Amino acid sequence: xxxxxxxxIAAAFLQLLCQLLLKWKNESKIRRLQSKPPAxxxxxxxxxxxxxxxxxxxxxxxxxxxxxxxxxxxxIPVFLLLMPWYFQEFNTSNQVSVWQxxxxxxxxxxxxxxxxxxLDWYNQFVVEEKYGFNKSSKKLWVLDxxxxxIIGLIIGSLLLSLLIFLHRELSSIFPFxxxxxxxxxxxxxxxxxMVLWPKLILPLFNKLSPLEDGELxxxxxxxxxxxxxxxxxxxxxxxxxxxxHSNAFFTGFGKFRRIVLYDTLIKQMKPEEIEAVLAHEVGxxxxxxxxxxxxxxxxxxxxxxxxxxxxxxxxxxxESVQFPIELHGSLSSxxxxxxxxxxxxxxxxxxxxxILSRRHEYEADNFAxxxxxxxxxxxxxxxxxxxxxxxxxxxxxxxxxxxxxxxTILERENALTS
Numbered sequence: 001x002x003x004x005x006x007x008x009i010a011a012a013f014l015q016l017l018c019q020l021l022l023k024w025k026n027e028s029k030i031r032r033l034q035s036k037p038p039a040x041x042x043x044x045x046x047x048x049x050x051x052x053x054x055x056x057x058x059x060x061x062x063x064x065x066x067x068x069x070x071x072x073x074x075x076i077p078v079f080l081l082l083m084p085w086y087f088q089e090f091n092t093s094n095q096v097s098v099w100q101x102x103x104x105x106x107x108x109x110x111x112x113x114x115x116x117x118x119l120d121w122y123n124q125f126v127v128e129e130k131y132g133f134n135k136s137s138k139k140l141w142v143l144d145x146x147x148x149x150i151i152g153l154i155i156g157s158l159l160l161s162l163l164i165f166l167h168r169e170l171s172s173i174f175p176f177x178x179x180x181x182x183x184x185x186x187x188x189x190x191x192x193x194m195v196l197w198p199k200l201i202l203p204l205f206n207k208l209s210p211l212e213d214g215e216l217x218x219x220x221x222x223x224x225x226x227x228x229x230x231x232x233x234x235x236x237x238x239x240x241x242x243x244x245h246s247n248a249f250f251t252g253f254g255k256f257r258r259i260v261l262y263d264t265l266i267k268q269m270k271p272e273e274i275e276a277v278l279a280h281e282v283g284x285x286x287x288x289x290x291x292x293x294x295x296x297x298x299x300x301x302x303x304x305x306x307x308x309x310x311x312x313x314x315x316x317x318x319e320s321v322q323f324p325i326e327l328h329g330s331l332s333s334x335x336x337x338x339x340x341x342x343x344x345x346x347x348x349x350x351x352x353x354x355i356l357s358r359r360h361e362y363e364a365d366n367f368a369x370x371x372x373x374x375x376x377x378x379x380x381x382x383x384x385x386x387x388x389x390x391x392x393x394x395x396x397x398x399x400x401x402x403x404x405x406x407x408t409i410l411e412r413e414n415a416l417t418s
Contacts, residue, residue: 001080004320009076011344016072018347022403023061026396030054030061033394040410041393044383049390056131057392063127067119074115079340083108084322092332094168102160105332106153109339117145128243131390136242144242147204159189160335167312167331179309183302190297198251198258207238208260216271223275224259227371229282234259236266245389250281250290268388269381276368276377283367289360296356304342308334350402357405362415375416382409 001009037050045053086108092101124141128134136144163182170178202208211217211234220234239245239262246264259281266274284290311317311334318328327333369375386393386409393409400408407415 002320002322004317005080008079008341008344011341012072012075015344015347016068018402019068020065022396022399023065026399027058027061029394029396030057030392038394044393044409045387049387052131053390053392056127056390059127059130060123063119063123067116070115070119075340078112079321083336083340084324087327087333087336088324091326093326093330095326098161098164098168099157101164101330101332102157103153105160105336106156108336109156110149110153133244133390134242135240135244140242144205151201151204159186160332162186163335164331179305180302183305186305187298187301190301191294194251198260202237206241208235209238210234211236211261216266216274219271219275220259220278223278223371224282227279227282227286227367229285234261234278236261236263238263240264240267246385248277248281250284264388269384272372272377273381273384276372276381279368279371280364280378282371283364284360286367287360287363289364292360304338308338311337347402354401354403354405358407361406361412365412365416369416379413379416382412 034051034054036047037045041050090104090108092104121141124134124136125138163186166182166185167178170181174181198208211220217234224230224234235258237260239247244264246262246268248259248261248265251258251260259278261274261277265277269277308331312329312331315328317337318325318333321337323330323333365378368378372378385391391409395404395408406412
């Protein structure tokens with residue numbers, strides 16, 4: 001193995017060890033507290049729900065451990081053997097068309113998802129079924145996967161073709177800054193996709209309907225107007241056809257912004273509690289969290305494109321992962337290399353990202369408290385979300401740092417009542 005291959009595999013193994021350690025610490029805490037709800041949790045869950053939540057968390061953690069181990073064991077032969085062989089057999093050099101190069105690359109990336117399908121099936125139809133969350137049929141699951149692959153191949157091939165085209169054309173005019181102009185184009189596409197995703201892609205999987213007229217709609221519209229959030233519409237998504245998990249989310253920006261509520265959320269909560277959830281989502285908009293995340297995405301994406309440009313101009317990178325010499329300067333092969341290995345580096349920055357995300361959640365919570373005039377509606381809504389989704393409220397602090405983009409319910413309640 002080359003030095004670069006050793007470094008990347010060592011990074012992958014280090015991440016695996018860290019993941020297993022975090023989950024072991026978390027599982028130990030769950031087992032230790034499983035017999036009865038600790039102080040502070042009894043107001044959220046009764047003893048039966050607490051035990052069910054603990055069991056659900058353990059099952060999900062064990063499955064995740066298995067996914068991590070299998071993923072690492074598959075990564076090694078893919079990285080050392082399959083990737084060099086594939087790009088030796090299927091040409092993606094600068095001598096072939098951008099369409100061929102992009103399509104061949106996307107096929108490889110999508111094929112890597114195949115080993116994970118059995119575990120995904122097991123999660124849906126064994127684990128989620130066991131705890132009453134699964135509402136999907138096997139036919140719907142298969143159709144979802146097929147649609148996901150087809151849509152992903154189409155969009156992925158189009159975007160990668162554009163990137164390869166920009167590289168080939170702009171690098172001849174701006175040999176040292178082509179990547180900067182390419183990034184600006186792709187960032188603009190990202191903004192467009194934020195608008196198009198709920199309009200064109202999401203409806204291919206779920207039905208989105210305007211919230212029915214009635215007391216709830218009137219209360220939510222009044223709340224939105226009161227808070228200065230003028231959404232085009234408040235929509236309901238039929239999440240119940242796949243799962244009984246509940247949620248709400250915010251999509252788009254500017255005049256295209258909209259709030260989407262899960263139909264399961266509407267069934268589980270009182271109007272006042274749904275108001276509090278909406279107020280929280282509006283808080284993200286009012287507090288400027290969307291543009292702040294876009295700015296962060298802009299600079300991280302810019303750095304990423306700069307690193308890709310460096311790799312493209314460095315023959316030693318291609319030689320170190322045993323790509324054939326005719327691929328030197330080929331963007332497709334570098335994209336695959338980064339797709340396989342970059343996560344082992346960015347993983348260690350997840351606590352920083354989560355700190356920023358949790359700060360935004362606190363700010364949105366506080367906004368909801370101010371708009372509602374009381375913290376209780378949001379607290380009650382959060383408690384129902386935790387109880388109905390069997391969300392474990394006391395994760396180990398290490399796993400919380402790496403995996404939790406939201407504060408725990410106890411942390412949020414303390415902040416709301418302080």
